[in-house]
Amino acid sequence: MTPSLMKVYTSKLCTTMHVPKFELLDGGESQFFESPERREAIHRFLVEHPETFEITEQFDDFGKEPIQRVHAQDFIEYLESAFELWIAEGGHPNGVIPSTIPHKKLQIGRVKPKTSFAKAGEYCFDLSAVITKDTFKAAWNAAQITLTATKELLRLGTEYEKNMVDGAINRSHPPGLYALVRPPGHHAQSNLCGGYCYINNAAVSTQWIIDQSEKESGQAKKVAILDIDFHHGNGTQEIFYNVRNPLYTSLHSEDEYPHFTGSELEKGEGDGLGYNINIPLPKNTTDDEYIETLEKLIRESVVPYKPDYIIVSLGVDTYKEDPIAGFLVTSDAYPRMGEAIRKIGVPTLFIQEGGYCIEKLGINVGGVLRGYLGKA
Numbered sequence: 476m477t478p479s480l481m482k483v484y485t486s487k488l489c490t491t492m493h494v495p496k497f498e499l500l501d502g503g504e505s506q507f508f509e510s511p512e513r514r515e516a517i518h519r520f521l522v523e524h525p526e527t528f529e530i531t532e533q534f535d536d537f538g539k540e541p542i543q544r545v546h547a548q549d550f551i552e553y554l555e556s557a558f559e560l561w562i563a564e565g566g567h568p569n570g571v572i573p574s575t576i577p578h579k580k581l582q583i584g585r586v587k588p589k590t591s592f593a594k595a596g597e598y599c600f601d602l603s604a605v606i607t608k609d610t611f612k613a614a615w616n617a618a619q620i621t622l623t624a625t626k627e628l629l630r631l632g633t634e635y636e637k638n639m640v641d642g643a644i645n646r647s648h649p650p651g652l653y654a655l656v657r658p659p660g661h662h663a664q665s666n667l668c669g670g671y672c673y674i675n676n677a678a679v680s681t682q683w684i685i686d687q688s689e690k691e692s693g694q695a696k697k698v699a700i701l702d703i704d705f706h707h708g709n710g711t712q713e714i715f716y717n718v719r720n721p722l723y724t725s726l727h728s729e730d731e732y733p734h735f736t737g738s739e740l741e742k743g744e745g746d747g748l749g750y751n752i753n754i755p756l757p758k759n760t761t762d763d764e765y766i767e768t769l770e771k772l773i774r775e776s777v778v779p780y781k782p783d784y785i786i787v788s789l790g791v792d793t794y795k796e797d798p799i800a801g802f803l804v805t806s807d808a809y810p811r812m813g814e815a816i817r818k819i820g821v822p823t824l825f826i827q828e829g830g831y832c833i834e835k836l837g838i839n840v841g842g843v844l845r846g847y848l849g850k851a
């Protein structure tokens with residue numbers, strides 16, 4: 476495959492499934508921002524650039540096992556049955572939204588959650604992750620599409636490594652792939668949905684690389700996650716907080732959703748101490764400030780980790796006109812992000828997370844990917 480062509484994994488199902496009617500945004504009833512149009516807009520851009528993107532709409536089913544490696548079994552079973560139970564017990568057909576969440580001081584410990592109304596709060600940390608009739612299947616598909624891309628990443632990565640041994644390597648063009656999926660995943664924790672997220676696609680993919688490489692060669696490959704969504708990936712952080720593989724790194728807005736995670740003081744715990752790196756940036760961060768920080772993070776933390784693979788949680792809600800975010804980043808910055816990531820010289824899978832300015836989603840996501848290919 477020529478390095479100037481990028482394989483994209485997606486499915487029409489990421490448009491047609493999981494279409495919540497509304498959300499409560501900062502107290503107001505608003506459109507559901509994590510919409511099917513997001514995927515349509517990005518897909519349209521990719522289709523218009525066939526010289527750069529090779530789209531595969533088929534995906535394999537890897538079953539439950541790779542999902543259970545990062546999510547609790549009872550949580551997955553809950554997601555699968557939540558809507559049906561909700562309706563059976565008289566919940567509104569709009570879908571499952573918690574009415575109470577077991578805040579620390581709300582738990583005395585004598586009342587065990589039994590009803591779907593209690594479980595809605597037990598397994599969710601905010602009000603944005605409504606579970607509709609087909610939400611579980613949509614999140615399942617997103618994870619399976621991401622796994623299909625991950626399998627190809629490992630194949631291309633092995634080939635790349637082999638060429639490196641043979642001395643034929645072109646480190647300036649590491650393989651890159653893109654999973655265009657929704658719903659997104661980086662807020663989903665081991666047993667909590669929230670922030671439009673249910674199954675953590677980046678975490679599932681990362682753990683699969685680690686497990687699969689260990690199975691195949693006896694030696695687990697090292698993965699670095701680069702989370703460049705505007706919001707902190709609390710889910711990915713929590714899932715890998717106690718391990719040193721993967722390295723989790725995130726650039727995100729301070730004083731923003733999800734509000735209680737994302738501090739630079741969160742460095743990991745136990746074996747994982749030092750392998751969780753958060754860099755909060757101020758509101759109104761500009762192109763140059765963003766790129767400078769990203770390059771520094773790559774230079775000082777990602778490259779020294781010596782990763783074999785990079786997983787990018789690709790959110791483009793850093794964009795200046797994003798309706799729910801607050802940076803000043805312009806479309807010029809996205810190819811520069813892709814270029815900075817390419818320079819790591821490591822096979823990379825980009826996984827779609829946030830980004831809500833529909834008109835500019837294609838050019839911004841496409842910008843990162845083209846920058847990665849050196850075609851910006």
Ligand code: OKP
Binds near residue numbers: 792
């Ligand atoms: C998901 B992803 C802002 C309210 C935010 C949920 C945002 C989820 C973002 N005031 N509500 O990281 O793009």
Ligand code: ZN
Binds near residue numbers: 704706790792828829
């Ligand atoms: Zn986001």
